[in-house]
Amino acid sequence: MMATFFGEVLSVYSRAVDDDEEDQDNTNEEDEQIRKEIEEKREVHIEWGPEVTKAIEYTGSQTLQCSDFILAVGHNAAGLLSAYVLNSASWDAVGHVSLWNERSRGSCRHSSAPLPGEPACVFYRHRDNSSVLICQSACYIAEDQLFQWTEKVFSCLQPRGLSVMVLSDSPVAEYKTPDYLDASPVPFLRSLKTSTYKSQTLCPALEQPNIVTGLPAAVLNHCQVHQIPTVMYQCYSDVIAPDSVTMGTYKSALSSLSKLVKLNSCPSTDVLRKLAKASETQSNLYT
Known part of the structure; x- marks a missing residue:
């Protein structure tokens, strides 16, 4: 609005203001579209x-x-499950989780099974006892995908009568203890359980102020909220790559499921060789 010399009040069109508002609207629409595309790309799929x-x-x-x-x-x-359990003919791959993020770019296809050696989360079921389900998670799951993964996987499982066991790797450098001399020989196990898990754990509980992160933490939290008996065994090791000694540390944790999951006394050397070869490739500075 503006006033003339004769006292009239005239309406003035400000093109600059309208152009700024139009540009802002276009920018907001573009940002919203980009945000929507990113959310769709990072969605977790179960097949x-x-x-x-x-x-x-x-x-x-x-x-x-x-x-x-x-x-x-x-x-x-x-690797423990691959070498000591799944190498028998009693287990079948029955599904997989596909996702995409900055560190798991190879597992974005949700229409077909992951390729051999591709990072993925694969489900296996026992042929003679279909009530036992195993999931190997060898791919990185971003923080914004953890809730999705947990909700979608457990929405497919009947919670009544369900028990959950989580086996998780962790570097010993992240383990905190008040007295280093009292620390257990590496590798070693520590456990955490939900309030509804009543069985005796097979190793000491994880001491404060140690914390659990990533997918194991998301699963424990979900099972605590939904009152699903769950125990987690976290192995602290000084090696990053697959290692037969570190794998063997988990064998004691699986002993409580000996009637359901049978461990082969002689692990598959072919599987161990493949795991070691894959680790060498991933740790190569030039690949």
Whole structure:
């Protein structure tokens, strides 16, 4: 608005102001579109095989009947299952989780199974006891994807009668103790459990102020809230790569499931060789 010399008040069109508002609106729309595309790209997807899909659809609750769910997070935890458990013909891959982030770019395809050697989360089920489910998580899951992963996986499992065991790798450099001389020989296990887990743990509890992070923490938190009996065994090791000694540390944790999960007395040398080779490739400075 402006006034003339004769006292009239005239409406003045300010093109600069309108152009600024239009540019701001366009910028907001572009930002919103980019944000939406990023969220869609970082979405977590679960793909089940035909048998599991049929079993889930058959139940009225649209969930899979499962008595024991074993989650292995990290190269040594996952390597133990590959070398001592899954190398037998009794286990079938029945599904996988696909996701994309800055460190897991190879697992963005959710329409097909991951390629051999590709970082992924793969589910296995025992042929003779379909109520036992194993998941190997060998890919990095970003912080903004942890809640998605946990909610989507557990929404497929019947919570009634379910028990969960988490095996997790952790560098010993992150372990805190008031007296270094009293620390256990490396590698060693520490445990955490939910309030509904009543069985005796097979190693000392994780001392304060040590904390659990990543997928193991997300699973423990979910199971605590939903009152699912869960125990986590975290192995502290001074090696990053898959190591037979570190893998063997988890064997005592699986002893409580000996009736459901049988450990091979002689691990697969082929599997151990592949794990070592993959580790050498990943640690190469020039690859």
